[in-house]
Amino acid sequence: MDSVVYLTALVASAYWIIHILNASHLEKLFKPNHIWQIRSSYVVIALGFGHLLAQMVVQIFNLF
Secondary structure: OHHHHHHHHHHHHHHHHHHHHHHOOHHHHOOOOOHHHHHHHHHHHHHHHHHHHHHHHHHHHHHO
16 A cells, blocks of 8 residues: 555656746756756656655655
8 A cells, every 4th residue: 555655646746846847947057958958857856856755645644
């Protein structure tokens, strides 16, 4: 059951974080026309923070 909660929370939080990163205009820190670097950094950041949020959700889920 924990894996289902973790996977659901990971996908939802990564999706949410990618939208936050798109709204923050983080791509201005990169050189122009380096689309691949921008997209890959968004994915790495989103999965990193998504993992942290998913772990917190699983820990809270296990309390109850």
